Amino acid sequence: MDSKYLKSLEPGFDPLTVCEEASRCLLCLDAPCSKACPAGTNPDKFIRSVRFRNFKGAAEIVRENNALGAICARVCPTEKYCQKGCSRSGIDRPIDIGRIQRYITDYEEAVKMEILKAPKDNGKSVGIVGSGPAALQAAVSLRLLGYKVEVYEKENVLGGMLRLIPEYRLPDRVVDHEIKRIEDLGVKFHKGVFVGKDKSLDDLKKAHDAVLLAPGYSYGKMLQLFEGHKNVVLAVDFLREVKAKKGGVKVPNNVLVVGGGDVAMDVNATMKLLGVEHVTDVVYEQFVEFKASKKELEGAQRLGVTIIDGYVPVSFDGKKAKFAHRVIKSELEIEADLVVLAVGQYPDVSGLGVELVKGEVNEGADYHTKDPKVFVCGDIAHSRFDKTVVGGVRTGKEVALYIDASLGGK
Ligand SMILES: Cc1cc2nc3c(=O)[nH]c(=O)nc-3n(C[C@H](O)[C@H](O)[C@H](O)COP(=O)(O)OP(=O)(O)OC[C@H]3O[C@@H](n4cnc5c(N)ncnc54)[C@H](O)[C@@H]3O)c2cc1C
Ligand code: SF4
Structure with missing residues (x-):
């Protein structure tokens, strides 16, 4: 295509x-x-x-x-x-x-370089829940310390949110290649295993010397006002489908996006690159408070997306959405054939034996949980790093050292 x-x-x-x-x-x-x-x-x-x-x-x-x-x-x-x-x-x-x-x-x-080489197994193993960037980096760091590593992923595709980042920014080919390199190091991946349903945390604790939880912020938030309407989709579901189908999805010519972060900007740009004529993005924040990076915002605007700042949705009848301005007395009515909600994501750790406070596991310092055998990293970990791929990489590197120390390493 x-x-x-x-x-x-x-x-x-x-x-x-x-x-x-x-x-x-x-x-x-x-x-x-x-x-x-x-x-x-x-x-x-x-x-x-x-x-x-x-x-x-x-x-x-x-x-x-x-x-x-x-x-x-x-x-x-x-x-x-x-x-x-x-x-x-x-x-x-x-x-x-x-x-x-x-x-x-x-x-x-x-040139097919193979730079990383795993040392001899040290006889201990770690089970990891999730296969996003934090889990992948932790798997490599642990493997390089001699651990046997097994990754359990609920989806049938590995990579977590990397599989949502649009193809024009991050081709699947690049993600596949990075994961293949990790497999070649000896990390074992189990796809389609939902920990907490298909396997319990206790199963993993019995099978491994330590368990690392990296389930990320996998679920998109819905706004009550839009719930139950068939022409409303969540940004994460939309981006996942477009990427899996290599852009081969049907979208109408008049789309309304709600949200102002980087995920909303990905939806905006994706819509324009798929050929959608009218893309209007209504954002709660005013331009000065915008969450999206300047680069992503300007990129979407250059592609022809209309971005309206400072409005909150107040009603939706399945076709027309009404918005009111947060500060000034002003209303806005927008008709659309498809509405995409990009209003944030949330984590679900049910069945994983940990509690979230403000969306993060903060039970012990430095990636520990109350259970000495269970660790956390990535977006759900209470850490000093942003919820980004590179933040995930950093937490993956650090948690591997804590796990190693707890299992008798340096
Ligand atoms: C559309 C989009 C665009 C983004 N763009 C960028 C960008 O340009 N730059 C950047 O740095 N960051 C970007 N991010 C953020 C970045 O992708 C995340 O911060 C990062 O992926 C978090 O990594 P993680 O390993 O914590 O979790 P995730 O990547 O969320 O992976 C978690 C994995 O765990 C799995 N899982 C969850 N629960 C279970 C369970 N119970 N059992 C088994 N498996 C489970 C999930 O299916 C998922 O595969 C973007 C995010 C999105 C959604
Ligand atoms: S060393 Fe780093 S900071 Fe200094 S000029 Fe080069 S890229 Fe920039």
Whole structure:
């Protein structure tokens, strides 16, 4: 299918342009970019390798520090992390670190490098619930410490929310390749196993020396006003379906999106790339309070999405939605053939033996729970890191060290 949805909106570098970009780097001594990467991917070091045309060395630096390096290269909000503090900004603009990393990991794939090697089994095993980025990184970090690792995923597809990030930003091919690499390291995946239903937490505790919970924020929120109408869908369900069907879904020509975060912006852009003529996004926040990153917001606007800020939905009759402004006295009526709700996600940990406080497990410090055998990481963990892929990678790396320590490692 020749759909705009399937094509990257941002071209990658070639061998010449990646070296040109790397040669703009100031080779800072105490590099702010590396300090700001939650995953510790060490951009200053891999950029230095690229400057000296050592792509292999650069790939080793990325991979040894970040099991999802090819994914982070594409989806990391670099403007918030490594590129934010880049010293080159003081001269003209920051180094395009994300795209350099993308070139390096594409190179790694093209020349079939196998960088990570698992040591001899240490005789202990860890069961992981969920297969999102936090679980995948934890699986790799534990495997590299010699643990046998088994991952239990309720869906029939691995990758968690990575399977919702639209194809034009994160192709399935890249996710498949990262997971294949993890399988090759010896991590065993069980698909279609809902822990808490198909298997109990006790089953996992009997089968493994430790259990790690990483179920993420898997469920989309509904607004009561819109409940029960057949032309209303949740953003997470819509994005999952479009991606699974490679853009091959039917959408009407007049769509209303409700929500103003990055997920709403993904829905907006996806709609336009699928060819929808009228996409109107009504957002609770006013522009100054927007949750979506500036890059995503501007991207959606450039594609022709109409974004209206500061309104709350007050009624819906199955076709027409009425909104009232939060501050000024103003009403708005919008007719649409399809409504997509992107008003947040929530976690469900029923059957997993933990309690959530404000959406997070915060029962013990540093990824512990009340049960000494059970740990948490990723979006549900109470941690210092954002609910992002790279935040998940960081929690996955850290929790592996805590599990190792609890099982007699260093
Ligand atoms: C549309 C969208 C776009 C995004 N875009 C970006 C982006 O551009 N950049 C970025 O950094 N972040 C982005 N994010 C956020 C990022 O994807 C999440 O922060 C990250 O995936 C969280 O990782 P996780 O491992 O905690 O959980 P998840 O990725 O949510 O994975 C959890 C997994 O656990 C499984 N599971 C849940 N309960 C059970 C159970 N009981 N038994 C078995 N399996 C279970 C779920 O099915 C799921 O596969 C986006 C999120 C969405 C939804
Ligand atoms: S902060 Fe910018 S200029 Fe300095 S090492 Fe990192 S990428 Fe290069």
